[in-house]
Amino acid sequence: MKFEIMRDKLLDGLSDVMKAISQKVAIPILTGIKIEVDEKGMTLTGSDSDITICTFIPAEDNGEQIIQVVEKGSIVLQAKVFSEIVRKLPTNEVTIEVANGLQTHIQSGKSEFHLIGLDPEDYPVLPEVKDDYLFSLPADLMKSIIRETVFAVSQQETRPVLTGVLWEVKDGGLACIATDSHRLARRLTIPEDMPEVPFSVVIPGKSLQELNKILPDNGELVDIVIADQQVLFKTRGVLFYSRLLEGNYPDTSRLIPLEYKTSVTVNGRLLLQAIDRASLLAREERNNIVRFSANEGKVIEISSNSPEVGKVEELVEAIGVTGEELNISFSAKYMMDALKAIDGQDITIQFTGAMRPFILKSVDDDSILQLILPVRTY
Known part of the structure; x- marks a missing residue:
């Protein structure tokens, strides 16, 4: 694998996927970022097994060449080290080459780093998400919904389902509800393309807080796909997967x-x-x-x-x-x-x-x- 990339665009992508990286993971390879490059561009993936974030950097954007691919391929690099190196590189042109198996060379100006990568084949595959329930909300509305509800989730793990926000579609609207049993926050909205079948899922509060950091501040539509055990939020160039919480959310309407x-x-x-x-x-x-x-x-x-x-x-x-x-x-x-x-x-x-x-x-x-x-x- 060998390519050249603009450092500022690489940093933007890294700042998104780093939000899914944790040093406390059961699978050691998840402390790394998976990098895949082909003629269309670069895909970066970070995961802690609860949250997975994929971001795509196109080879060309509005006529500007961002990535020049010499040879396509993939590698997993230690996330913390790699992002620190990229942040401190001296010029905006970066060349990354993988040779002799997993040996990775990063060059920018007169700086040259040699990292030992990990085998991308060992990296967990992305969750399969079918479009069972698909609808869209503007990004700025989603940020408001998260801000108006997520603070009320429980911080105690004794009832794990209360550490999440209930997203429920019924009666022609979407209700987002959070409670820690001492307080409750509810936000109602009507998506333009409502799912025809009612559904009820609990999204971890931590996932929504991380999602909030990468959503744009405009009215760009975010596609939301609800599947078995997973929810996927799609914005331009970013896929954000989160596991769903299991358990029955209490009936808060009686409160x-x-x-x-x-x-x-x-x-x-x-x-x-x-x-x-x-x-x-x-x-x-x-x-x-x-x-x-x-x-x-x-x-x-x-x-x-x-x-x-x-x-x-x-x-x-x-x-x-x-x-x-x-x-x-x-x-x-x-x-x-x-x-x-x-x-x-x-x-x-x-x-x-x-x-x-x-x-x-x-x-x-x-x-x-x-x-x-x-x-x-x-």
């Missing part, structure tokens, strides 16, 4: 209250800033608890009390308060995460009592819902 006794409408950004300030004292306590009080007036009180540190009280002007007087306590972190997901819009918070779950929604947009369980403080 969401259908009626309420107190409703508060307030600017999300003002409330977020007030809770952030109140949590300065609450943070000293193990539970980071903040109290929220509302009555018929248009002012709500945010307070926090730490016996060792002191207390804080702050009044926030509400847009409207209706219903019963309310005193409730909750985790400042959970509330701030929920408010950030709704992103500074005017929000409505609906309460059904001091010890019942309450929900947050945007005044203008019903598609995002956040639910939080309060904390008993007496």
Whole structure:
């Protein structure tokens, strides 16, 4: 194998596939990146067996020659070492040659590296993904969905299915739901080309966080293919495979209250800033608890009390308060995460009592819902 490539394009490809590389893998060859070159271009593959990322660099793009292939072939190189070398090469022209089996020579300017590669035949084959369920979403919408849900997945491995986000198609829409059993985040959307058959899969939260880093910030369509045990996200030049989590996701619809006794409408950004300030004292306590009080007036009180540190009280002007007087306590972190997901819009918070779950929604947009369980403080 022998080819020349533009270093900046190689670095772009490497930065994507490196997101799938882990040093803690059961199969040693997965600490490497598989490189395949033919007349069409170069394919880089990285995997930790849960996530697999493939990126394709074309030989030519918009009339610009990116790769000049002298001899096609493939090799696996240690990911960390190879990416560090490429990052520090002195010029933008890089020549890579594999000779005498697995001996790999990398040359750029007056620098020359010799690496011992691994046999590409030993690298695991990509998962077979049939287009059982195929639909598309714009990349920017997908980034929003991930941002608005993934923070609520469980960090505990005791119930592995809760470390993922449920993606469920039914009733003509896609619902994405995450819960750690203390809070819940739900995002509804209607893909343009809805799958005809309903499906329900749980995608690991870690996979979605890594996917979020390589999705473009534009409206480019991402094809989503759901298959047995796997999901594949396809964007231009990148394939992102993730395993799916097994197990039954709990029926969260029963958690969401259908009626309420107190409703508060307030600017999300003002409330977020007030809770952030109140949590300065609450943070000293193990539970980071903040109290929220509302009555018929248009002012709500945010307070926090730490016996060792002191207390804080702050009044926030509400847009409207209706219903019963309310005193409730909750985790400042959970509330701030929920408010950030709704992103500074005017929000409505609906309460059904001091010890019942309450929900947050945007005044203008019903598609995002956040639910939080309060904390008993007496």
